[in-house]
Amino acid sequence: MIQKKICMLGAFAVGKTSLVSRYVSSLFSEKYLTTVGVKVDKKQLTVDGHDVTLMLWDLYGQDDYQNVKSSQLQGMSGYLLVVDGTRSATLEIARQLQQKASQTVSGVPFILLLNKVDLASEWEIDEPAFFKLVEQGWRVIRTSAKTGEGVDEAFFQLTRAMLAPRPPHEAL
Amino acid sequence: MSDTLFANLFRVLGLAVIERLPNAAFHPLTPSPDWLSAVFDAAQSGARNSLGGAFPFLDHFLPRAEAAWNDGPRASADSGLFAATVGGEELLLRATAVTVDERKLLVIEHMTGDADSRPLLQRAREQQLEHERLMRQISTAQAPAAAVREGLLQLQDTPLAPEQLTIVERVLRAGDDLQSAMAVLPSAPHRLRRQARPR
Numbered sequence: 261m262i263q264k265k266i267c268m269l270g271a272f273a274v275g276k277t278s279l280v281s282r283y284v285s286s287l288f289s290e291k292y293l294t295t296v297g298v299k300v301d302k303k304q305l306t307v308d309g310h311d312v313t314l315m316l317w318d319l320y321g322q323d324d325y326q327n328v329k330s331s332q333l334q335g336m337s338g339y340l341l342v343v344d345g346t347r348s349a350t351l352e353i354a355r356q357l358q359q360k361a362s363q364t365v366s367g368v369p370f371i372l373l374l375n376k377v378d379l380a381s382e383w384e385i386d387e388p389a390f391f392k393l394v395e396q397g398w399r400v401i402r403t404s405a406k407t408g409e410g411v412d413e414a415f416f417q418l419t420r421a422m423l424a425p426r427p428p429h430e431a432l
Numbered sequence: 433m434s435d436t437l438f439a440n441l442f443r444v445l446g447l448a449v450i451e452r453l454p455n456a457a458f459h460p461l462t463p464s465p466d467w468l469s470a471v472f473d474a475a476q477s478g479a480r481n482s483l484g485g486a487f488p489f490l491d492h493f494l495p496r497a498e499a500a501w502n503d504g505p506r507a508s509a510d511s512g513l514f515a516a517t518v519g520g521e522e523l524l525l526r527a528t529a530v531t532v533d534e535r536k537l538l539v540i541e542h543m544t545g546d547a548d549s550r551p552l553l554q555r556a557r558e559q560q561l562e563h564e565r566l567m568r569q570i571s572t573a574q575a576p577a578a579a580v581r582e583g584l585l586q587l588q589d590t591p592l593a594p595e596q597l598t599i600v601e602r603v604l605r606a607g608d609d610l611q612s613a614m615a616v617l618p619s620a621p622h623r624l625r626r627q628a629r630p631r
Contacts, residue, residue, distance in 0.1 A: 265492070272557050272560075273557060273561055292557075292558065292561070293554065294550065294553050294554045294557045295515070296513055296515070296524060296549055296550045296553055297512065297513030297514045297515050297524060297525075297526075298489055298512070298513070298514045298515065299489075299514065299515040299516070299522075300488040300489045300492075300514070301488075302488060315488060315491075315492075321557075323557070323560070325553055325556060325557075326553075329512070331496075331512075332512070335492065347564060349564075384568075
């Protein structure tokens, strides 16, 4: 069994914990419960014939109160950058975290998740910002922890990318 | 002091002290609190005790702990806060690896009461989300407010009766006061941050 560590990175209240809960337990709660510290969940899946155990590191949201530490990122095989589409400021925090992650563990794949697609009518992040990320070579998936849209695909695609041999310093 | 007293003291403090044995197994030196008893109860019934199995985060912390134990008595390793669900309840824990009298110890602390920063951070972040929502509403209102002001300025340049001009000027002043009031609102999160910063 292959074991891979995935970190969930993003600002606070973007939906990192909800995405993990949706993926691992098929559960969703409207109530916002902030994450303090690190929580690790496991999920097994099969990708291209490989049995993989994902160790999902749900890290607290980056903000004025808590900073993500490099030691928490070490050993990860990939990461999901989560952005709340209804809060444009969370995209800048995702960019900062991507830089920190790439400095700590270079060459690992990542996917940016534009979360809360069920609230698309309230989105602040517009199409030009989205296409700019794609032009930079970032893989972007629209997700909703509430409806489940894109969630399984995000973890599956990241796992596939983690298993694939790839040159260093290359985003997914 | 008796061993019973120490055992009760550790329990009251929410501390579990576990020794890492030469065969890499873990042995509790204090009575296991409820949240840890399942791990060692299983071990006593013949299963291999696995802290990492019960607390997956520790699987990744233990190599750092091993490094600290191998570095001698002055070295220690701090896991930072981590959450674990035990019996349906999510606990906030922190592990520290230290060496005392050449014995390798893992101390796990259950953060409760004032040491549990979750309620404080929950409140702070809820307030920050509310502030962000308020700022979005203000931002949404600023464009029509500016349009109203522009219209009033244009109206001011047209021939008006003195009474009408007085009304236009009064509304313009009220609009300026409103904009000034809105302009100082963004400082609110800084006040919140000072109030809510954890120890």
